[in-house]
Each structure stands twice: as structure tokens, then as C-alpha cells.
Amino acid sequence: MGEGASPSTLKPIPMPPPPRVRFAPSPTGYLHVGGARTALFNWLYARHSGGQLVLRIEDTDRERSTEAHTRVILDGLSWLGITWDEGPLFQGEYGPRHQADAERLLAEGKAYRCFCTREELEAQRASAGNAGGSFRYDRRCYRIPAEEAAARAAAGVPSTIRFLLRDEELAWDDAVHGRISFQGRDLDDFVILRSDDTAIYNLAVVSDDIAMRITHVIRGDDHISNTPKQIALYRALGHQPPVFAHVPMILGPDGKKLSKRHGATAVGDYQEQGILPTAMRNFLALLGWSPGGDREILPEADMIELFTLEGIQKKAAVFDATKLEWMNGQYLSTLPAQELVAPVRRQLERMGISADGDLAPLIDAVKARSRTILHVAGQVAVRLDPSRPPLDPKGEALIRKMGPAFSTNLQRAADALDGVEPAGWTPERLLDLLKRVAEQHGLKLGDAMQPIRVALTGSTVSEPVNELLAVVGRERSIRRIREVAHRWNGGGPPA
């Protein structure tokens, strides 16, 4: 600090309190990628700004909420590496506060009792709503004198509490959309407390966000139309609304909201499919958010450092599973094989294969050519037991194309391989040997190599053949090569 400013003359810079954000899923289903991304954005914002993330389970829909779903959601978040600073808190435990807030609004004349039954409401809707659905509650119960309403309630007549919505501008500066404005007259007096004294979503959320001192509400776009109601509630309750940031939806390939009929939509599905959590997180982060440049692969630290709410896209994004797989492949190829051993072993076990040896060299041999852990495990399984793979169409084509040479060349290779000492079974020595075999018999290198590849993998695609041999091992390789040579002796086309 220069320019003669002495510390004593400096006004203390008011430090804004660290942000508090929350992720508030309702445990009525699995953790969907949309929810996961909302959670991710909240997490990134909290980490970026030195704030805190509160996890709140909105389980007030008793009918549909289950503990199993809560478990799945928590597991999904953990899998993605999303950690929270408080919670999980359960909204269902705050019923008394919700009710107290509703009654306070009632006492202050900012809400009123409504004795209309569901059936009556239905009838009103049917007659007023000219088939369209432009129904707005006509406030008939607001006209009931307070004493009478209280008496009826005391007598046990069921009633809800409705919020008295004033006709005023309900607007806010959305962190992603800019200014959004609604008019009170376009909304109606919504119910805040059910006849069983439990809160309706909008009240519960506002009541909880106030109590938990949430400063930034980062949530899905589909909540934009709830926001004016919530702002009205904040005002009525005497609190400053938080900053709202509405993130766009995630669509399926057909441009419709992503749903089960698009296939995998739960993060658990991708876990199943062998996607790495880091890749999933990276992909999700870039779906609807951009750091501003050309970056694609973003390590966690960079993601956190670069994240801003302003960088969030306004437009909905289509979930592109192909790009996810590409990204997974990127992570796969840079990840040390050692870190893949556990997930690959798990997958092998699911396939009914018990592998006791060191899997790392096998994983190293195949991971560059794989896009998911499932692919890796499949290829490892083939190398563990070369008699396993069925012939693929390309392998079959090669056999047909080479005719009798296929078997002959295999035989020659096997004979030469037989002479290799176990200690000499290394990629380098094997390459030398194969080259010599080809030379001796006047073969192109490929004509010596490809049959081996097909014999050991059933396919024309693999790591370099010498490495393949090394990884499969001496005994297994030779036995399999002889088997296959014998099988195709005579060179007939595959049946």
C-alpha cells in the first residue's frame, strides 16, 4: 500500500461473509445427471469461493421418499468426489419451524385459512378454467372474517394456509440469466401449509434456506417460476432473498428433457458402464459451463479455480454420451494402471473371472485402446484366457483371406516361439524373433503377426503383437497358437 495511506486511515474493507450454498435433492428417485451437475456446480462454487456446501435431503414428500434413494444419492455424490460441509440434513425434521412460519404469516395477515376441499378446487378449476388451465384461486376464503375462520379451524374443520400474494413486481438479478421479473397479478395465492400441517415445497425451501443462512441458491432452470413466490415469501418473512443462479436443463439427444427413456440417466448407470468418476465430473462440468477458453480436460484444481456462475450457459445442453466416452478414454490413458487394478478386478469378478495375478501389466497393455473400464476388463479377460474370445468378423475375414497360410504361419511362429527360454520371453526378444521368422520364410511382417493376434484375441485389433505375447505369457500363447493352427489346418473358411 503506497501513496501515503497509513493503515489507520484505511477503512476496514468489509469482507463479505463466505457464501453458503446447498444441494437439496428429494429422495424420490436415483441421482440423475442433472441433479449431479447441479450438485457439482454448487460444490465448485463453494470450493472456489471458500464457502460451504450444505446437503439437505428434501424428504417432505412422504409418499415417494425412501431411505434407499437417499443412500443412492449420497453414494453418487461421494463417487463423484463431491463433498459437503454440513449435512445431510433432513427437511422432514423441520416441520415445526415450517408450521410456525406459516402461522406467523397467518397471524400477521400475510396469509389466510382456506377451507376449500380438493374437490371444490377441482370444480372451480373445471368451471373457471376454460379447458385451458388458466385457473387462479379466486380468494373466496380470504373473505371469511378472521374470527369465523379461527372458529371453524378450532372446531376441527380441515383447512390449508394460503399465502396472500400482493400485486407487486417480483424480480431478481439472476446470476446466470440477468434480470428476471414477474408480476404478482400473474401468480395466485398458493398454499403454503397443507391441511395436515406440513409445508408445501415453496415454504419449506424458503424457511430452511433462511434458517440455514443460505446466501446463493444454485438450482435447475425449472425453478425459475417458483422463484417469484419464494421472493414474496422472503419479503413476508422479513428476510433478504439470496442470490439465485438458475442452471439450464440437460436434454436427451432428441432435444427433450433427459429421462429414463433415453437410456442411462442415473450417475449409477455410468458407474456401471465403467466410467471413471473424474471423467464424469469433468464432462458434467463442461455441460452448461465453460471456463472461457479451449480447455477440455480440467483437473479438479483448475476446475475449482476457474469456476464462476457467470460462466454458466443460459441454454439447455444435450447430453452427448459419445463425448463422455471420449473423455473417459482420455482419463483412462493417463491414469497409472495401478489405480485401475481395483475397479478392473471388481468387474472381472462380476464376469465370473477370478484373477489372482498382478493385473497391472495387462491393464497397461490394453488401456490405451479402451474407453471404459468395462472394455479394459474385457480385454484383460481375453489375455488371461485366450481361448475365451469368439472370432470377430474382422478376424474371420483375415482367416478367409489368408487361406492355408494362416495356419502355416501360425505353425512356424509356434515352432520358433517354442525355442524361446522363459527368461527370454520379453517384448524386445519376441519382436526380434518374429522379424527373423518373417524374414526366413519370406513373409511380410504383418503376415506373421496378424495370425498370432487373431489366434490370441479373436480380433485383428490389439497392442503390438510382441507385447501381446509377452502379456499373455509363454505357455498360454504357444498352446493357443497351436490350437488355432490345428483348428484351421487346411485353411477352410470359417463355418
Next chain:
RNA sequence: GGCGCUAUCGUCUAGGGGACUAGGACGGGGCCCUCUCAAGGCCCAAACACGGGUUCGAAUCCCGUUAGCGCUACCA
């Protein structure tokens, strides 16, 4: 129907009045490398929804149209 949101290659996006002959990535096509494939490198095709303004100048600002989506419950 009402209210609201959105609109750049097929997809994810960069872009915030001149740097745009609109950049990158996935996917597609081609070439190189090579025993095959993948990776990698190089190259190609591919977009500012439409119409009006504002401005010397608009992908960028304003208005309208169209289209898509969201909400419109005693669900969340």
C-alpha cells in the same frame, strides 16, 4: 391459454460493436505414422433461426416473429 426462459457447426462450446475469411472439442471424412488398432500429428466438410431497427460498422445492443423448453397441485 397465461406467465417465464432460451436461440452460434449434428453435439458441447469460444465470442461480450471493428482482432470473424466466426475459433476449439466430440462425432464424420482424408492423409501421415505403423504388424493391426488406439493414441498422436496434419488437412477437409459443418453454424451466427428469421425480420426489422441502432451504428460508419453487428454473431455481439434494441424490438418483433418463429421455434423449443419450463411452470401453471394440499409434488418437489
